[in-house]
Amino acid sequence: MSVKSYRAAIREALEHEMQRDPDVVLIGQDLAGGAGGGGEDDAWGGPMAVTKGLVGKFGRERVLDTPVSEAASIGAAVGAAAAGLRPVAELMFCDFIGVCCDQILNQAAKYRYTFGGQDQVPLTIRTTIGAGQQLGSQHSQALYPLFSYFPGLKVVVPATAYDAKGLLATAIRDNDPVIFCEHRLLYRLREDVPDESYTIPFGEARIVEEGGDVTVVALSRMVHVAAEAVRALREDGIDCDLIDPRTTTPLDTDTIFDSVEATGRLVIVDEAGPRCGTASDIAAIVAEEMFNALRAPIRRVTPPYAPVPAAPELERSYVPDASRIIAAVRSVMER
Numbered sequence: 426m427s428v429k430s431y432r433a434a435i436r437e438a439l440e441h442e443m444q445r446d447p448d449v450v451l452i453g454q455d456l457a458g459g460a461g462g463g464g465e466d467d468a469w470g471g472p473m474a475v476t477k478g479l480v481g482k483f484g485r486e487r488v489l490d491t492p493v494s495e496a497a498s499i500g501a502a503v504g505a506a507a508a509g510l511r512p513v514a515e516l517m518f519c520d521f522i523g524v525c526c527d528q529i530l531n532q533a534a535k536y537r538y539t540f541g542g543q544d545q546v547p548l549t550i551r552t553t554i555g556a557g558q559q560l561g562s563q564h565s566q567a568l569y570p571l572f573s574y575f576p577g578l579k580v581v582v583p584a585t586a587y588d589a590k591g592l593l594a595t596a597i598r599d600n601d602p603v604i605f606c607e608h609r610l611l612y613r614l615r616e617d618v619p620d621e622s623y624t625i626p627f628g629e630a631r632i633v634e635e636g637g638d639v640t641v642v643a644l645s646r647m648v649h650v651a652a653e654a655v656r657a658l659r660e661d662g663i664d665c666d667l668i669d670p671r672t673t674t675p676l677d678t679d680t681i682f683d684s685v686e687a688t689g690r691l692v693i694v695d696e697a698g699p700r701c702g703t704a705s706d707i708a709a710i711v712a713e714e715m716f717n718a719l720r721a722p723i724r725r726v727t728p729p730y731a732p733v734p735a736a737p738e739l740e741r742s743y744v745p746d747a748s749r750i751i752a753a754v755r756s757v758m759e760r
Contacts, residue, residue, distance in 0.1 A: 426619050431583075432612040434590035435475050435551075439513065441622040442597045443483050446511060449597060450487045451476055452502045453515030457490045472517045473553060473612060499525040499550065503533045503602075506548035511597060516552040519568040519606065533602040534577035545600040549593070554582075555608040555646055555696060556744050562732035565740075567645070567696040570703045572604040573673040579603045579627060580674040584648035586616050588671055591625035598624070608646040628675035632684075636664025639754050640684040642707055643694040644670060647745060651694045654750035663758060673703055681707065682715055689720035690757040694750055699727040721760035724753040 429437065443449045455469040457480040470477025480488040491498035495516060502514035516522065522529065529550065536546045556565040572580045579601055583589040589607070596603035633648060634655050643651035648669045655665045666684040670677055685691050691711055695704035704725040711723060726745045734740050 426617050428615050429586055429590075429618040430612065431586040431589055431607075431614045432473070432475055434586040434618045435593055435607065436477070436479070437618075438590045438593040438597075438622075439476065440479060440482065442594055443479070443487065445622070446597075448509065449511045449513065450489060450505065451479065451515070452489045452491060452498055452505070452512050454491055454493055454498065454517060456480065456515065457485055457488045471515055473607075473609065475551075475607075475612075476515070495521050495524040496528065500528045502548055502550070503528050503536075503546060506533070506546040506602070507536060507544065511547045511549075513549045513551060513597060516550055518564050519552040519554050520563050520566050522568060522571070529572075529578070529602070529604075530575050534575045536577075537601065538577060546602050547600045548602040549596045549599075549605055550602070551593075551605045551607060553609050554606045555610060556733045556740055557610045557646075559735050559737055559740055561735040565733040567606075569604070569606050569644075569673055570697045570701060570706070572606075573703065573706070574701075577602065578674060579672065580606065581627070581672050582606045582645040583671060584611070584645050584669050586614060586618050588625060588631065590618055591623050592627070592671065594622060595624040595627060599627075606645065610646055625671070627672045628677050629671070630677035630680040631669045631671055632666065632680070633669050634665060634667035636666050638663050638688055639665045639690040639692060639757055640668065640681065640688045641665045641692045641694065641750070641754065642668045642670065642681060644673070644703060645696065647694045647696050650745060650747055651750055654747040654754070657747065658751060658754055663754060665754060676707070676710075678710060678714070681711065685711055685715050686718045689718055691719070691723045692726060692750065692753045692757060693723070694726045694745055696728065696744060699725060699730050702727060721757040724757055726750050726753050
């Protein structure tokens, strides 16, 4: 056990899986870098420097640079998975899904179904999500609800370094396509992470805090923002269950149901938008299945229904913060 950053934990999971299985290959832009340039051979390690150092350990036959074409790189990864490899492809920003929508949503997601379960696509697509760096509306979205919409894809949204390492190992070993969503503001987050390889099952939520008054469900970076709010509320005598689903597909509804059964109140915190997002999905499921347990209307804490702004002041107002979560919890307590 040692202290590792979220970025380092992901890199370590990739290294362990590449050592364990020679069929695991990395595909993406700038993963190796420096080819024929006369400079440092491992120039980047991907746009977020997650894979830095791996080309030196595994070589260019397993760490593959691609042109700046998401359609080509993701398409190649889907084909490689169908042919028997276990590629881990990097989609620099989740916002770029529009360039490779057909490859992910019409091919990878439907491959097993189309062929009656006779074949599989053991593909992991790592991508970044989230606002907070003033990158503008085309580089700051949290599109995991879009991936969650399509049956055949599994969707992972780890909030901690520990979870990122264990869930990525599970993703790479899975025989279905997995979208692994990494929030850019979490890369420097540090915590104790085991040095050895381990896995975390999909569809098992993590109970971050326990309390009997209100159930709070949050995802990815919002788990940390919600934890700040929960700690402040505890000082005022309001105790909350804080649940991190960790995966949106499969979704651990049992843990959420058990908590709502006990508290009768639900607040969902989601960096994705308010329309057709994960918060709306969870709210609908709970309203349908647990209506009689509810003692107050469900509250969602999300950004407004608008593109992510680039100006720092507007972006700070756009993303949910602790004060908005506290207000939502207080409103359901008053009911």
